[in-house]
Amino acid sequence: MMKPIIGITMGDAAGVGPEIIVKALGHSAVYEICRPVVIGDAKMIERAIRITQSPLTVATVASVTESKFEFGRIDCIDLGLLPADLPFGELSPQAGDAAFQYLKTAVELAKNGEIQSICTAPLNKEALHKGGHLYPGHTEILAELTETVDYSMMLSSPKLKVIHLTTHVGLIKAIQSITPERTYKVVKLAHETLTRAGYTNPRIAVCGINPHAGENGLFGEGEEEEKLVPGIEQAIAEGINVSGPHPADTVFFRAVRGDFDLIVACYHDQGHVPIKVLGLEEGVNITVGLNGGVIRTSVDHGTAFDIAGKNIADERSMLAAIQSAADLSPKEVSIKN
Secondary structure, three states: OOOOOEHHHOOOOOOOOHHHHHEEEEEEEEHHEEEEEEEHHHHHHHHHHHOOOOOOOOEEEEHHHHOOHHHHEEEEEEEOOOOOOOOOOOOOHHHHHHHHHHHHHHHHHHHHHOOOEEEOOOHHHHHHHOOOOOOOOOOHHHHHHOOOOOOOOEEEEEOEEEEEEOOOOOOHHHHHHHHHHHHHHHHHHHHHHHHHOOOOOEEEEEEOHHHHHHOOOOOOOOOOHOOOOOOOOHHHOOOOOOEEEEEEEHHHHHHHHHOOOOOEEOOHHHHHHHHHOOOOOHHHHEEEEEEEHOEEEEEOOOOOOOOOOOOOOOHHHHHHHHHHHHHHHOOOOOOOO
């Protein structure tokens, strides 16, 4: 069994992406669990090495097969898209487009079986749009590039795992778009993902949409019974260990206590807030259900323009994302290096 090859995309180079990549690859333990290769601009990684005063070096490679995967040397597939003096902390259409191109390249490598997982540094949505790519974020780009319809965003931390029925849409539209079919498919994705990660009979809880999960019709217009319950019942009929809808104001506490392995959140903030309250530093964003078995993990924070280039960005979320990518990667690897 060989260690998986993980393609690490650089994200928006005006942010903390290059810095947290360099800091993460400065931990020898990373090379014990995977074979990392960076997809980005070598000159931006070199600049991050100088800023962080890291002893690492960069080796530009034309393909994954040229990589050596040796601790102390960062293998970088260099797309050469950015100027060496790209300003930190400023919106840049160039950097937004580059972040998209890094991800597109990584998806192509994953489809070809040259890498087993993708781990992404953060991009900036406004810069992405200014660069000509009108997507809400990484998840939606990945879905289009892999021609995937049924996918979901999962957030993972040491104490809590959350998967979402909806993410980057307004609250009214989010509730309108929830259907029994969507509920069932996300519950099934959650079950399959945790099972693949080694959980036996994972315990899944679904949040209610309304306060107190509607409290038997007292709150809302029966959304739980219409949109959630049929999907939950379908999953239960297939042997999936799922329950709910549960009141959102207590179910996350119960999960942290150990009652559940994963929570299904109905909309973006319902799932993101508890994860981020528990700590951004160790959070991981995982896209599940992508066609072709493409695995993608990411840091659970943004580009942090306010601290970019100052050598104070924390790499713990990147380390956790790399660990998750290694854990979820196929265990049989065909590329030999």
